[in-house]
Amino acid sequence: MAQKTIERSEEEWKKVLTPEQYHVMREKGTERPFSGSLYYNKEKGIYTCAACGQELFSSDTKFESGTGWPSFYDVISSDRVKLKEDTSYFMSRIEVVCSRCGSHLGHVFDDGPAPTGKRYCINSIALNFKKEGEEDKQGGEGK
Known part of the structure; x- marks a missing residue:
């Protein structure tokens, strides 16, 4: 079950997030492909929202898509x-946002592997990683 919703003013988000995170997560920007540290991560664990700490993806569903962003074929829980329609930049895509804090994470496409056929293409900067057996560094409520 999703955790309690977190609401903050944009000024509060600017204090919690780095400028790069703010641009991606609150202004719906994107990071350069192949630039994110979690793109290359192969360790077992859980990927959490960098803004609020909600658990989003398991390393068990991460796969190499070749796109330059961490890709997952499923979320921990729907x-x-x-998911929101995104028609920016003259494209039709489905935006993925954190249900707890409303932060932009990336987009989902229908070209992923079995069993779901989905590719959640997520900005590395929008995620933190909790290694299997470790506590979340964020404590579940932002930085």
């Missing part, structure tokens, strides 16, 4: 993300 209530952890919200």
Whole structure:
């Protein structure tokens, strides 16, 4: 089940997030492909929202898509993300946002592997990684 919703003013988000995170997560920007540290991560664990700490993806569903961003074929639970139509940049895509804090994470496409056929293409900067057996560094409520 999704955790309690977190609401903050944009000024509060600017204090919690780095400028790069703010641009991606609150202004719906994107990071350069192949630039994110979690793109190359092969360790077992859980990927959490960098803004609020909600658990989003398991390393068990991460796969190499070749796109330059961490890709997953499923979320931990469907209530952890919200999907929204995105028609920016003259494209039709489905935006993925954290259901707890509303932060932009990336997009989902229908060209992923079995069993779901989905590719959640997520900005590395929008995620933190909790290694299997470790506590979340964020404590579940932002930085």
